[in-house]
Amino acid sequence: MIRIENLNKTYKTIQALKDVNLEVNKGELFAFLGPNGAGKTTTIRILTGLTRLSSGTVSLNGFDVGNRSVESRRQCGLVPQSINLDRELSVFENLTIHGKLFRMDRQERNKRIDELLDYVEMGDRKETLVKNLSGGLKRRLMIARALLHSPSILFLDEPTVGLDAAIRRKIWALIRKIQQHGTTIFLTTHYIEEAEFLADRVAFLDKGSIVIVDTPRALMNRMGTWALDRLKEDDMETLYFNDRKEVNDYIAAHKDSFTLRRVNLEDAFLALTGKKVK
Amino acid sequence: MIYGASAVYYRELLILRRRLTRLIPSWCVSPLLYLIAFGFAMGKHVTLDGHTYMEFLLPGLIAMTSMTQAFAISSEINIARFYWNIFEEIQAAPVSDISYVAGEVLAGMTRAFLAILVVLVLGLLFGVVLSLNPWFWLAILLNSFLFASLAVGIAMLVKSHADQSLMTSFVITPMAFLGGTFFPLENFPVWAQKIIYFLPLTHASTAIRTAAFGNRPSFVSLMILAVGGTLLFCISVWCVKKAKD
Numbered sequence: 001m002i003r004i005e006n007l008n009k010t011y012k013t014i015q016a017l018k019d020v021n022l023e024v025n026k027g028e029l030f031a032f033l034g035p036n037g038a039g040k041t042t043t044i045r046i047l048t049g050l051t052r053l054s055s056g057t058v059s060l061n062g063f064d065v066g067n068r069s070v071e072s073r074r075q076c077g078l079v080p081q082s083i084n085l086d087r088e089l090s091v092f093e094n095l096t097i098h099g100k101l102f103r104m105d106r107q108e109r110n111k112r113i114d115e116l117l118d119y120v121e122m123g124d125r126k127e128t129l130v131k132n133l134s135g136g137l138k139r140r141l142m143i144a145r146a147l148l149h150s151p152s153i154l155f156l157d158e159p160t161v162g163l164d165a166a167i168r169r170k171i172w173a174l175i176r177k178i179q180q181h182g183t184t185i186f187l188t189t190h191y192i193e194e195a196e197f198l199a200d201r202v203a204f205l206d207k208g209s210i211v212i213v214d215t216p217r218a219l220m221n222r223m224g225t226w227a228l229d230r231l232k233e234d235d236m237e238t239l240y241f242n243d244r245k246e247v248n249d250y251i252a253a254h255k256d257s258f259t260l261r262r263v264n265l266e267d268a269f270l271a272l273t274g275k276k277v278k
Numbered sequence: 279m280i281y282g283a284s285a286v287y288y289r290e291l292l293i294l295r296r297r298l299t300r301l302i303p304s305w306c307v308s309p310l311l312y313l314i315a316f317g318f319a320m321g322k323h324v325t326l327d328g329h330t331y332m333e334f335l336l337p338g339l340i341a342m343t344s345m346t347q348a349f350a351i352s353s354e355i356n357i358a359r360f361y362w363n364i365f366e367e368i369q370a371a372p373v374s375d376i377s378y379v380a381g382e383v384l385a386g387m388t389r390a391f392l393a394i395l396v397v398l399v400l401g402l403l404f405g406v407v408l409s410l411n412p413w414f415w416l417a418i419l420l421n422s423f424l425f426a427s428l429a430v431g432i433a434m435l436v437k438s439h440a441d442q443s444l445m446t447s448f449v450i451t452p453m454a455f456l457g458g459t460f461f462p463l464e465n466f467p468v469w470a471q472k473i474i475y476f477l478p479l480t481h482a483s484t485a486i487r488t489a490a491f492g493n494r495p496s497f498v499s500l501m502i503l504a505v506g507g508t509l510l511f512c513i514s515v516w517c518v519k520k521a522k523d
């Protein structure tokens with residue numbers, strides 16, 4: 001379980017996080033959604049003990065993170081936003097180093113490496129040098145590495161950024177599979193459809209403050225069921241309706257051309273923040 | 279502490295092993311140039327304290343090599359930190375700052391040790407045989423410990439890779455030329471000797487040279503290296519703590 005209370009973070013002059021309060025339950029898949037510079041990475045770095053917080057308290061499964069305790073670091077696995085593998089070393093060597101950093105003994109480590117490489121479908125890549133892996137495989141290796149020491153909480157910072165649609169879906173399936181094994185997952189993304197597809201709950205973060213926290217379903221229900229897009233001269237206007245009959249009546253009464261679709265999380269996000277993500 | 283340090287050390291060893299075929303030739307280049315340029319140029323006519331210049335030069339080159347190679351981990355740490363973000367991976371693991379420093383320092387010392395073996399072999403090719411007694415190895419050990427500790431601290435302080443090479447040209451290169459590598463200290467003016475006395479490399483090269491000629495190095499020089507190294511090690515641990523934003 002992750003608990004964040006009155007968290008503030010200031011880098012010299014920039015206030016990156018303002019009074020963030022949040023609780024993520026055990027086994028939950030929680031998505032942190034926000035535009036560039038919102039403070040998503042900063043939050044993850046604080047939770048994993050990489051960055052000092054300015055004020056507030058943060059704990060993982062009851063272990064305080066503030067004093068960089070060894071226990072709190074054992075609780076979590078981290079897949080950072082930028083690739084941080086040893087390029088010159090092989091897949092197996094990268095995993096071995098991680099296992100040693102987390103004090104796993106040889107037997108346990110080697111067994112777990114084989115298991116996880118199968119799990120992320122990279123069993124045949126054990127001896128490949130990391131620099132020869134594609135972007136998607138590097139991500140998968142980073143996920144396998146973060147899971148090696150069996151953490152109870154997994155942090156994923158923009159796990160699918162820069163990957164093509166097919167690979168992205170593969171990673172989504174993998175993330176789902178990890179959650180089904182009981183791991184709590186905290187992921188950040190600026191792809192709204194990623195949060196909508198994966199998350200049990202989402203938080204919208206904007207300029208360091210949490211705007212709202214809820215389930216994707218509840219957020220979308222606030223808007224209605226149907227969305228009607230109408231192209232205006234230089235912008236697009238969207239109208240929301242609860243049932244199909246209202247929509248039909250509205251279209252019948254107007255001559256413009258419309259596009260009808262179901263409400264999605266982006267509609268909720270736009271309404272809440274008055275701007276687009278990305 | 280042992281576990282964390284050995285994991286950090288293990289990683290550096292794997293990388294070192296991968297690069298060994300490229301590193302060994304690079305370790306040969308500058309000692310070889312100095313041996314050819316200075317050693318042959320001075321010839322057999324110049325003798326210093328009853329030794330040929332070549333015999334005088336080789337221990338100096340060994341002191342210099344142990345310094346530059348131990349210090350070289352500084353830029354390795356930097357590349358890993360700024361380009362590859364590996365530092366994060368270690369910071370997120372349950373590894374204490376002191377273990378991290380210990381692992382990296384040990385890696386720097388290993389690198390220095392391997393490079394010295396290469397220089398010794400080169401020396402043999404030039405017909406220089408030194409006395410490889412325990413005092414000789416102790417002086418090398420202390421010297422590489424000191425510069426590897428300095429390297430980790432500096433790697434944490436600099437803000438970019440460009441700053442890193444600046445450090446090398448301001449600290450390491452002058453030390454290599456002034457620290458008793460190429461000329462006996464007595465040849466410098468007295469005021470310069472006073473300054474040079476404070477360079478750790480001076481003590482290393484005198485100690486290594488004395489030992490290599492079969493004598494016992496001065497206790498003061500060894501102590502200065504040991505105390506200086508320990509001090510720098512502690513400062514490095516503090517720098518790692520400070521390196522987080």
Ligand SMILES: Nc1ncnc2c1ncn2[C@@H]1O[C@H](COP(=O)(O)OP(=O)(O)OP(=O)(O)O)[C@@H](O)[C@H]1O
Nearest residue numbers: 011014016034035036037038039040041042043523
């Ligand atoms: N080390 C740092 N020093 C100073 N300012 C920083 C540092 N790291 C982040 N910031 C600032 O803090 C704010 C939040 O950055 P953060 O990286 O957490 O955003 P993000 O939501 O992860 O953005 P992105 O989607 O681009 O990854 C930004 O204004 C950023 O410039």
Ligand SMILES: [Mg+2]
Nearest residue numbers: 040041042081
């Ligand atoms: Mg980010």
